[in-house]
Amino acid sequence: MTFKTFFQADAATRLYEQVMDYIQVRIERGEWKEHEKLPSVRRLSEELGVHRLTVFRAYQELKNKDKIYVKDKSGYYVQPANGQKDREPADDPVYGSWLQADNLARIHAIQVDYQFSKSLIDPALLPNRFWAELMVNMFREYPRLPGTYSTVQGDAELREELAAHFSNTGLFHLTADELLITSGGQQAIDVTARTLIRPGDRVLVERPAYGPAMEIFRRQGARLLTADIRPDGYDMERIEQCMRTEKPRLFYINPTFHNPTGFTVPAAQRKLLPELAERYGCVILEDDSTYDIHFGYKTPPPVFTYATTGHVIYIRSYSKYVAPGLRIAAVACRGDHLPGLLAAKSLTDNGSPLLNQKLFLQYFRSPRMQQHLEKLCTALQLRKEAMERCLADSGWTWHSPAGGLNLWVQLPRQVDMRRFLQAALAQSVSFIPGHVFDPLGSAENPHIRLSYPFANEGQIREGMQRLLSVYESIH
Amino acid sequence: MTFKTFFQADAATRLYEQVMDYIQVRIERGEWKEHEKLPSVRRLSEELGVHRLTVFRAYQELKNKDKIYVKDKSGYYVQPANGQKDREPADDPVYGSWLQADNLARIHAIQVDYQFSKSLIDPALLPNRFWAELMVNMFREYPRLPGTYSTVQGDAELREELAAHFSNTGLFHLTADELLITSGGQQAIDVTARTLIRPGDRVLVERPAYGPAMEIFRRQGARLLTADIRPDGYDMERIEQCMRTEKPRLFYINPTFHNPTGFTVPAAQRKLLPELAERYGCVILEDDSTYDIHFGYKTPPPVFTYATTGHVIYIRSYSKYVAPGLRIAAVACRGDHLPGLLAAKSLTDNGSPLLNQKLFLQYFRSPRMQQHLEKLCTALQLRKEAMERCLADSGWTWHSPAGGLNLWVQLPRQVDMRRFLQAALAQSVSFIPGHVFDPLGSAENPHIRLSYPFANEGQIREGMQRLLSVYESIH
Known part of the structure; x- marks a missing residue:
């Protein structure tokens, strides 16, 4: 079942944007070629089942954006792609869209x-020396490793070890069944987005925020709302107001040594966030990608520590600062979201490679870690x-x-x-x-x-x- | 930019289905709870900007499906979830949706x-014995492997080796730049679907077809069309007619030792398919997951062999019959689609783990393969x-x-x-x-x-x- 974005209180505004999308997609795909004449306003309005003024407005906006042009009053035509090149040069490394x-x-x-x-x-700075030795040990312990699929949820031994680690470090208690192993933190964000976000959903993100995460949400059809992150944390009133009035489906946060700012959200706010999420039916996606990189500082517990319901999903990345080539992250998740995450992970890649999980496990449980x-x-x-x-x-x-x-x-x-x-x-x-x-x-x-x-x-x-x-x- | 499905020639029919989706999503998410009264037809039609009859029809259909019920003529109410349990028992391993x-x-x-x-x-039946030895060799050759990220496109050495293999076996010639490494064939299908399919697009699949692929397409918002696969191949007239009238964006095929039927599409049809795809602006996604498993039979070349344009994307799985735990597949792709595939792969997991690619490479280039x-x-x-x-x-x-x-x-x-x-x-x-x-x-x-x-x-x-x-x- 796909959930459509069409139904909005401001349907009138959004409708012409959808017609614009419709036209642009066809142009991008080459179905409507450069200098080809577009359907008349009347014909397209009939075809799409929308009002003529909606199509007219879409054509006007596309004309203003140099995507199409008008000729001799005879109609609209597709603008060649180089017509927009001045604004978004493809060879510019930064200013492309x-x-x-x-x-x-x-x-x-x-x-x-x-x-x-x-x-x-x-x-x-990475521990390169020990891997060959660990690998040999690993093969002694699991000789059939390359021939064995991982489960979708990830290696049970690794999940047990991580659950014990979270518990031993006093952060939170959960079982191995409440953890999912992904191929890096990015995949964890992607799997969560695909599970929870449907086109038209609102997603609250920090400002500034990690770029690829925003791109994942946008591709999933989300409309982004923002909450500033500052040296002393969030404006909690703004967040509550946003949750109350805009009903975001997800609030994506990176509250510890935030990327890019380095700011850390204080414990008092961490305690409040799960309550707000529960009250307003929002899910907090906590990306803890550098939790272990601290400079003589007592890092506050994750927001997830304070969650008593399933309204916080926690991503902990490990491979980045141990063995980036292994691509290992863990998603901790209480409540009802795990089956959905497993389904998405299953479709994405049927489970992360077992070899990498076992090798990481060898290192993780050694004192070297x-x-x-x-x-x-x-x-x-x-x-x-x-x-x-x-x-x-x-x-x-x-x-x-x-x-x-x-x-x-x-x-x-x-x-x-x-x-x-x-x-x-x-x-x-x-x-x-x-x-x-x-x-x-x-x-x-x-x-x-x-x-x-x-x-x-x-x-x-x-x-x-x-x-x-x-x-x-x-x- | 999200492309919306709303605009169809048969907009009237589809509109009520979208309203149904809208309502069902809110019920599933618990925003509208069991036995809660739903908005009146008038209020919802105003809120969504659609005609009252559209909302009315959506409510009627949901009532027929036991998703909602009518009470005392006072309105519509959410049916408790167990109201449908008789038809889709959650504990039934097969007949769930x-x-x-x-x-x-x-x-x-x-x-x-x-x-x-x-x-x-x-x-x-898998070659378990040699991996430990290969692993040691590999670490000698690449001591910093666990600390190294792969590129998004995949290890260049492995792509070179695969390109040479395709060429040496006489199947087709392409460069390493025209290959993308994915974490298994499933991820290759997923990445392609996310790149090419937008909600509302039509996707042609064989009947019968590999289930998870259909699920990926559906989740991407595709509407599936079917073409029977038979012992002697496809009904090519039916396929051409379908491409001409329905304009499917993608035709997903598994023409060699097809799963589940085992049928193999004859060479004559393989030659025609790329022409049809080009003529009607369709992309063929050829899933060649068991190409190497043949029983004294001269396997015909892949459909991709006959493609002169970018209208065929080819997925070749390897890890399944060598080392399933490694999760290695290759996507071959000429023309314009590769940048899109790379962007999707980048968001999915930033590239497959390098360790697995190098280990597979060790095996692949040995005579043991x-x-x-x-x-x-x-x-x-x-x-x-x-x-x-x-x-x-x-x-x-x-x-x-x-x-x-x-x-x-x-x-x-x-x-x-x-x-x-x-x-x-x-x-x-x-x-x-x-x-x-x-x-x-x-x-x-x-x-x-x-x-x-x-x-x-x-x-x-x-x-x-x-x-x-x-x-x-x-x-």
């Missing part, structure tokens, strides 16, 4: 010496501090994060961000312009995201010097 | 001694023949497949399939009732699918004897 889903990928794909755009751990995390946190703190020292006299401002992988830096004056990025890339330095994280897509964002975990301290010093020079030069 | 996406999973989950429902290779396949085909042919011998005097009929994993058996008389399956499971024998594969969902299907690759020859003989006895007993 978010709808193209690959802005970040495009920036990341550029090879630079000073890599501040990737929010990824430097491979040199905790040792590695401690060393990693120290190394990342040093990199963060190195980057902060470079910015000390720059006039650039930021809130020093207590954990995570990024600095969210406000530039002292508005610059042409596109020029700034291109000039920086020309100097082999990369960063992410702030607007990429803006759900509202405002291009006037004075922030940039600088990630410190990929480059070593020497590279950070040299790269930041270059970046500051580039910034000065583009006055 | 396909919308629940897990019929097959439910049957597979039942532990039986005679496993004829799983279209999976017996782990005893070909040796294993030859042995496997012989073993499966023996199992197939054992099963066929058991059926020789049964009156059950089937077309002996030249490859693949299944017999598609027609029972000599109509039986209550639900009773038959339950009685068989009670005797520890499993199979899949034919209607599970029927896109039209007709319950009156005299076929069953019997898979021979999971049970050994002794189990096949015993299990088939039991199955035939059960069948005789349920007169």
